[in-house]
Amino acid sequence: MSQVTAIKQSNITDTEFLNDVISGLTQQQKTLPCKYFYDDKGAALFEQITSLQEYYVTRTELSILEQYSQSIAQMLPENLSIIEPGCGSGKKVAYLLAHMANVKTFVPFEISEEMLSYSLAHLSPLFPDLAISPLLGDFTHSQMVKQLTKDTALDSQTNLVYFPGSTLGNFAPVKAIEIMNNFHRLCGVNGYVLIGVDLVKEHQVLLDAYNDKAGITAAFNKNLLQRINNELSGTFNLDNFSHESRFNEQHSRIEMHLVSNCNQSVIINDQQIDFIEGESIHTENSHKYTLESFKQLAAQANLKLEQTWQDDSNYFALCLLRP
Ligand code: AVJ
Numbered sequence: 001m002s003q004v005t006a007i008k009q010s011n012i013t014d015t016e017f018l019n020d021v022i023s024g025l026t027q028q029q030k031t032l033p034c035k036y037f038y039d040d041k042g043a044a045l046f047e048q049i050t051s052l053q054e055y056y057v058t059r060t061e062l063s064i065l066e067q068y069s070q071s072i073a074q075m076l077p078e079n080l081s082i083i084e085p086g087c088g089s090g091k092k093v094a095y096l097l098a099h100m101a102n103v104k105t106f107v108p109f110e111i112s113e114e115m116l117s118y119s120l121a122h123l124s125p126l127f128p129d130l131a132i133s134p135l136l137g138d139f140t141h142s143q144m145v146k147q148l149t150k151d152t153a154l155d156s157q158t159n160l161v162y163f164p165g166s167t168l169g170n171f172a173p174v175k176a177i178e179i180m181n182n183f184h185r186l187c188g189v190n191g192y193v194l195i196g197v198d199l200v201k202e203h204q205v206l207l208d209a210y211n212d213k214a215g216i217t218a219a220f221n222k223n224l225l226q227r228i229n230n231e232l233s234g235t236f237n238l239d240n241f242s243h244e245s246r247f248n249e250q251h252s253r254i255e256m257h258l259v260s261n262c263n264q265s266v267i268i269n270d271q272q273i274d275f276i277e278g279e280s281i282h283t284e285n286s287h288k289y290t291l292e293s294f295k296q297l298a299a300q301a302n303l304k305l306e307q308t309w310q311d312d313s314n315y316f317a318l319c320l321l322r323p
Contacts, residue, residue, distance in 0.1 A: 005133045018232055018269060025273045025281070032224055034170050034256075034284040035111060035140060039227050043112040045220040047089065054212045056205070057166055060316040061196050065095040065164075068309040068318070073099035075307065075320060076192060081155050083107040083148070083186060084162045085139035090119025092164045097127055107154060109135045140175070145182040157188040164196035164318070169253070169287040173297060176287070180301030184323055193303055193321040200288045201315055203247045210245035210254050210286065218243035221256050221283055234268045244280070252293070256284040291317060 017036060024031045038046065050058035065072075079102050084093050087108040097103060106123070110116040116134055124132060137144055148154060161183040168176055183193045210217055221243045228234035241258040248255050260275035267273075289297070294317075295305045303321040310317045 005131075021228055021232060021268060022271060025268070029282055030273075030275075030280070031282040035138065036227060037220060037224055037284070038112045038115070039223070039231075040112060040114045042220060042223045042227065043088070043115045045216060045223060048216050049212070049220060052212045052214065052216060054208045055217075056209060056315055057198055060311050060313075061164060061166070061318070062092070062095075064309050064311050064316060064318050065092060069095040070099045072096065072194070072309065072318065072320070076100065076160060077158065078102045079104050080158060080160050080192075081105040081107065082160045082162055083109060083154060084164075085109045085183075086111070086163070086165065086167045087119050088112075088115050088165065090123050093162060094123065094126055096162065097123075097130065103127075103130060105131045105133055105154065107133045107135055109137065109139055111136075111138050139182075140171075140179065142178060142182055145186060148186060154186070155188060158190040159187045160191065161187045161193045163194065166196050166198040166286070166316070168195055169198050169289075170285060171287070172251075172285065173287075176297060177300045180298060180303055180321075184301050184303055187323065189323060191323065195298075195319050195321065197289050197291075197294050197317045197319050198286070199310075199314055199317055200252060200290055201313075206247055206254050206288065207245050210256060211243065215243075217245070217256075221258055224283055225258065228268060232268050235266050237264070240264055241281075248285075251285070252288050254284075254286040254288065255282060256286075257282055291319075294319060 020033050024033065049055050073096060081104045082093065087093065087110050090108055108116060108119045113136055116136055120132060120134055139145060171179060187193050222238045222241060225236035225238055225241065229236050240261050242261055244257045244259055246255045246257060257280035259280045260277060262277050264275050265272050291308060298305055298321050302323060305319055306322050307320045308317045
C-alpha cells in the first residue's frame with residue numbers, strides 16, 4: 001500500500017470568488033479569472049476537452065511523454081520529491097513515475113477536490129511504494145507556495161516541480177514570471193522544473209482548438225456563468241451569451257470571450273451588472289510561445305533552459321529548467 005497522507009487544505013476563502021467576480025465585471029473590458037472554470041462540473045468538461053479532435057494540446061503532450069519520459073527521467077537524480085501544481089487527474093505524472101527510481105514523495109497540488117481525490121485513487125494502486133502527500137489549494141497564491149516547503153514532506157534542496165499541460169500559458173508574462181519564481185524557490189538550489197509549453201502555430205489550428213464543433217469548449221466557458229449563478233446567487237441567462245475564441249497577435253495568445261447577445265442586466269449578490277449587445281467578458285488567455293520567447297521568460301525567473309523535447313510537428317514542447 002502506498003502511504004497517502006490526509007488531504008491538506010490551503011486557504012481558499014469564500015469571499016475571494018465574489019470579490020474577483022465583482023471586480024472583474026466592473027472593469028471597462030469585463031473579465032473573469034480563468035481559475036474559476038474548475039468547479040467539479042468545469043473540471044469534468046475540461047477532461048472532455050482533452051480528448052477532442054481539435055484540441056491537439058493534451059494528446060500531443062502525452063505523445064511526447066510516451067516517447068521521451070525515459071530520457072527525461074535519465075536527466076533526473078534518484079530520491080527526488082515531485083510536486084505537481086494543478087495536477088488535475090494525475091495522468092501525466094504517471095508516465096514519469098513509471099521511469100523514475102526511488103521517488104521520495106509525490107505532492108499533487110490541485111484546486112478541484114474531486115480531481116485531487118481522483119488523482120489519488122488513480123496513482124496509489126499504480127505506484128504502491130510511493131508516498132503521496134496531497135494538497136488542496138490554489139498555486140497562484142504566492143504566499144501559500146512560500147509556505148509549502150515548510151508544511152509538506154518536500155526537501156529544501158532537490159525537488160522537481162512538474163508543471164505540464166501548458167497551464168503556464170494562462171498567465172500574462174508578469175504573473176508567469178512570478179509563478180516561475182515560486183517554482184525556482186520550491187525546486188531548491190539543486191532542483192529541476194519541467195514545464196509543458198504550447199508553441200506558436202497556424203492561427204486556424206489554434207482557433208479551432210478553442211472552439212470545437214461539438215461545443216464542449218463553449219459549455220466549459222459558459223459553465224463559469226453557471227458557477228456564479230450557483231455559488232453567488234447570480235442571474236445569468238446562459239442562452240444570452242455566445243462563446244468566442246480569438247487570436248491576439250500582439251500578445252501571442254488565444255483569448256476566450258463570452259459575448260452578450262443583447263442589452264441585458266445581471267444581478268450578482270445585490271449588485272447589478274449591465275451589458276450592451278456585442279460586449280464581451282474576457283474569460284481566458286492561453287499564451288503561445290516560441291522556444292526563444294519561453295527561454296527569455298524563464299530567464300527572468302532565473303531559470304535556465306537545459307533541454308527540450310518536442311513532437312514532430314513542433315506543436316508542443318516539454319522544457320527542463322534549472323536554477
Ligand atoms: C488547461 C490552461 C492548458 O489553455 O489550453 C482548454 C484550458 N481552455 N480549452 C488551455 C482550456 C479552453 C487549457 N489549459
